[in-house]
Amino acid sequence: MLFWSRYISSNLWEPIASFFSTKVILTAVAVYLSFVRILRWRRYRAIHEKYGQKFKSATxxxxxxxxxxxxxxxxxxxxxxxxxxxxxxxxxxxxxxxxxxxxxxxxxxxxxxxxxxxxxxxxxxxxxxxxxxxxKTRSATDSSCHMRTHVCAQRETEDPRAIIALARVNWLxxxxxxxxxxxxxxxxxxxxxxxxxxxxxxxxxxxxxxxxxxxxxxxxxxxxxxxxxxxxxxxxxxxxxxxxxxxxxxxxxxxxxxxxxxxxxxxxxxxxxxxxxxxxxxxxxxxxxxxxxxxxxxxxxxxxxxxxxxxxxxxxxxxx
Incomplete structure (x- = not known):
């Protein structure tokens, strides 16, 4: 009797465990893909919020x-x-x-x-x-400043790298x-x-x-x-x-x-x-x-x- 009891329990548990394992994996994949989608579109929304009005006004x-x-x-x-x-x-x-x-x-x-x-x-x-x-490079004067939370004071510093690269291409x-x-x-x-x-x-x-x-x-x-x-x-x-x-x-x-x-x-x-x-x-x-x-x-x-x-x-x- 003990043998059959273990045999039946084992045969019942295996499909149940397999079902829950599959469910956990599918849930994890769905959560991951949802998280990736949120992060992908978050950057898209941020850049459009920042420049959307200027785009509409052609500026x-x-x-x-x-x-x-x-x-x-x-x-x-x-x-x-x-x-x-x-x-x-x-x-x-x-x-x-x-x-x-x-x-x-x-x-x-x-x-x-x-x-x-x-x-x-x-x-x-x-x-x-x-x-x-x-x-010129624009940067915040306060290193703790975050552009998305409040307006930051800006300063410009010389950054001629792109201009030098273009001059090099033109010369070549x-x-x-x-x-x-x-x-x-x-x-x-x-x-x-x-x-x-x-x-x-x-x-x-x-x-x-x-x-x-x-x-x-x-x-x-x-x-x-x-x-x-x-x-x-x-x-x-x-x-x-x-x-x-x-x-x-x-x-x-x-x-x-x-x-x-x-x-x-x-x-x-x-x-x-x-x-x-x-x-x-x-x-x-x-x-x-x-x-x-x-x-x-x-x-x-x-x-x-x-x-x-x-x-x-x-x-x-x-x-x-």
Whole structure:
């Protein structure tokens, strides 16, 4: 009798314990996801409360726009936004007039040079993204002051890092016969690619205020780089980009060479074993629109790889 009693008790307890264990796990996951959602939207609400009125009254400054952009790049969707900016730069290699100049610089002739150029470009762009483009840093005079609780006294100190980085970029570019249209196209991609990637792969789309901030901030960068004829609004700029791609994005050997060299630099640390590097290389092609892929002379990929690529990025958006 004792044996059967233990046997029955054991067989009754196991499903009950399993049920409660599953319930606890599901509850913990639900609580965690709710907590993450609250924190994600808390930052979104804070930046919109801070600048929403200025956006509605069309009085946002480039410095305000820089702070709004930094929120997306550093906190809300950091991985996705950085992928988008990297891809914006990569996409310019589909323009023969751009890729030819890059090829002529010989900076893509070896892995060492490509790596150095990749790092230098990242440092320069990051500097003018996250250091004040006004050349001055605003800070509270009282270190205990909290901006969200009460008004703080502000002081400005010199911070020329972004201006120096822009001057460096202008000096480097001045050595080459770069057309204004090529500058303008690159500028437009930096404005609109992050918005597109957020819409396609992010955990949320950018708000109208954030989209306007991207436009305002990069227009300021364009002006400081001496770019002219920048379209006044997003609709006109997108239309200009579409027309420019239709006439200037053509297949070319230099497009293929520069794009391939850059891809190999990005994938250099991946192992060749089990075809891992080859698989990821094919995934990078899935990020390209058909016109960009054709201009870079890259082969079309199977449909399942495109689905896998989208699933991969959406998974990143979910957890990052």
């Amino acid at each position: 946002l400054t480039p410095q305000d726009a820089q702070e709004i952009v930094a929120e997306s790049l550093l906190y809300d969707m950091p991985a996705l936004m950085n992928y988008a900016l990297s891809f914006a730069l990569y996409k310019t290699f589909a323009i023969p007039s751009i890729s030819k100049i890059l090829s002529d610089t010989k900076q893509f002739s070896s892995a060492e040079r490509i790596s150095r150029r990749f790092v230098d470009t990242g440092i320069l762009i990051s500097t003018w993204l996250f250091c004040p483009i006004s050349g 570019h001045s050595k080459y016969p770069i057309k204004n249209d090529d500058y303008l196209y690159t500028l437009g991609l930096f404005i609109f690619e992050p918005q597109k990637w957020a819409r396609l792969y992010g955990w949320r789309v950018l708000s109208p205020m954030e989209a306007h901030a991207f436009h305002l901030f990069w227009n300021e960068i364009g002006a400081k780089m001496g770019i002219i004829d920048i379209p006044e609004n997003a609709t006109e700029f997108k239309q200009w980009i579409a027309e420019y791609e239709a006439r200037a994005m053509l297949p070319a050997r230099t497009n293929h060479e520069i794009a391939t060299c850059t891809t190999e630099e990005l994938l250099h640390s991946l192992p060749n074993a089990f075809g891992i590097k080859t698989f990821i290389r094919r995934l990078t092609i899935c990020a390209l629109e058909d016109n960009v892929r054709n201009a870079m002379m890259q082969p079309e990929q199977p449909l399942y790889l495109y689905h896998f690529f989208r699933l991969f990025l959406r998974t990143i958006a979910f957890i990052h």
